[in-house]
Amino acid sequence: MGCPVGIGPEIILKYLHSTAAKPAAPPVIIGDAAVLAATGTALGLSLPLHLWHPGEPTVPDRLNLLGVSHLDPTTLIPGRPTQETGTAMAVAIDTGISLCLAGHLAALVTCPISKAALNLAGYRFPGHTEMLAARTGAKQVAMMLAGxxxxxxxxxxxxxxxxxxxxxxxxxxxxxxxxxxxxxxxxxxxxxxxxxxxxxxxxxxxxxxxxxxxxxxxxxxxxxxxxxxxxxxxxxxxxxxxxxxxxxxxxxxxxxxxxxxxxxxxxxxxxDGVNVTLGLPIVRTSVDHGTAYDIAGRGSADFRSLQSAVTCAVRCAANRHGGNRSGTEPTQL
The missing domain is CATH 3.40.718.10 (Isopropylmalate Dehydrogenase)
Structure with a gap:
């Protein structure tokens, strides 16, 4: 979900409600149910919630959520990260990495975070890439921007x-x-x-x-x-x-x-650019933009980079796991 007070929750909901091409299996959203619900109310976008658990299939036309935090949206200010939101953000990343390494998910698509928010939570990483490398034990990683x-x-x-x-x-x-x-x-x-x-x-x-x-x-x-x-x-x-x-x-x-x-x-x-981390034992793509704290909470964020990141992750996971030979897509993201 990215930073809870950034534009991550907004672009997720806009993407899930769009008519844009989506993978055969709905993606799992790792984040905070209350934040997503509050964001949906503010945007006028509602989607039934399905609480997903590892090993289960995802459900079409639902927000398939793995909740990893319990924030109170009434105490959050868009664009103002805190130690609490930083911790929730970091736990979501760690959870996604673990589920991919365990084979429960086919790829990890990340919404934007910030170094400042990570540091507030006690995580001394400049960003996603360094955190992913450390958590997965990757010896060499590189940043690719793909379009x-x-x-x-x-x-x-x-x-x-x-x-x-x-x-x-x-x-x-x-x-x-x-x-x-x-x-x-x-x-x-x-x-x-x-x-x-x-x-x-x-x-x-x-x-x-x-x-x-x-x-x-x-x-x-x-x-x-x-x-x-x-x-x-x-x-x-x-x-x-x-x-x-x-x-x-x-x-x-x-x-x-x-x-x-x-x-x-x-x-x-x-x-519509996509950030791809090369060298990881898991497939990871990301939006090619930051948390956009200056427009967080205004409802004006563009979800197209997230759409491209999901599409790219599906293709990379299929290629890596041989799905391109059978014409299938990975089951879950």
């Missing part, structure tokens, strides 16, 4: 721009590309992923005129991956590679820093 026209994977994520160059190295880039290739094959069903790698500097360094990272780090990593049999090219100038990817030349672009990938991605997929 119908563009996929990007980030070599560095949340750090000051001045630190990006010092964080890049050949072994880490090779590991990232190999992880990306495996994920595209296993979860996205691509037999031979085409990987483009962006340079760091303007014009790809212009033969070291504007920097040596392309020559000393990125190009050797690309060559090593090519020798391993991957369909990869680069480093390409950052000002042209995204146009080529959106036109169909690449299945994914490996980007050197956060905004290099997120700016073109959000230009194309601002409303």
């Amino acid at each position: 119908d026209r563009l996929r990007v994977v980030l070599a560095t994520i949340h750090c000051p721009f001045r630190e990006v160059a010092s964080l890049l190295n050949q072994p880490a880039l090779v590991d990232l590309v190999r992880l990306t290739d495996r994920a595209l094959r296993t979860d996205f069903g691509l037999r031979a992923p085409r990987i483009g790698v962006a340079g760091l500097n303007p014009h790809g360094g212009e033969d070291a005129m504007f920097g040596r990272e392309e020559i000393d780090i990125i190009a050797p990593a690309v060559q090593q991956c090519r020798e391993l049999g991957l369909d990869i090219s680069g480093p390409h100038p950052p000002d042209t590679i995204f146009y080529q990817a959106a036109a169909g030349r690449f299945d994914v672009v490996v980007c050197m820093y956060h905004d290099q990938g997120l700016i073109p991605f959000k230009l194309l997929h601002f409303a």
Whole structure:
């Protein structure tokens, strides 16, 4: 459900009430019954509640809920997280991870949380990704943003721009590309992923005129991956590679820093982008936006990113578990 005082409850209810394509089996909502009920009342959206338990099927045309907290909505202020809401949010995440690891659920789709709310609850993680990696024991994870026209994977994520160059190295880039290739094959069903790698500097360094990272780090990593049999090219100038990817030349672009990938991605997929965590033993997707505390409680949140995240999770779970060969979907999310 994400943060109880963010837009998570709102976009869940809007998605469940929409006429948009949904998976064959209704998803399980892990969260708080009272918060969802209060949100439904405020939005004028009602849906009969079914209290779901692990091992049971979900029920069509119901809000299939696994309640993990008992908050009092009358004491909550939209956009104002507390220790209590932070704890409820974190427990929901932990519960979802455990159910996926145990095989009760096929994939985990997360609504937005915030670092501040996690910290209020005593969880010292910057966000979902780090918490998921720690809870599942994943040794290497990466962030992919996925849409119908563009996929990007980030070599560095949340750090000051001045630190990006010092964080890049050949072994880490090779590991990232190999992880990306495996994920595209296993979860996205691509037999031979085409990987483009962006340079760091303007014009790809212009033969070291504007920097040596392309020559000393990125190009050797690309060559090593090519020798391993991957369909990869680069480093390409950052000002042209995204146009080529959106036109169909690449299945994914490996980007050197956060905004290099997120700016073109959000230009194309601002409303329907999906955040996918690579390297986990479970399938995890997420909305590609934050808690939107500034509009929480106003009824104006857009649910399309959640819709895309569920659709992506269904496809990834089916591919990973062989459902694409039988034409079936996973039973529960």
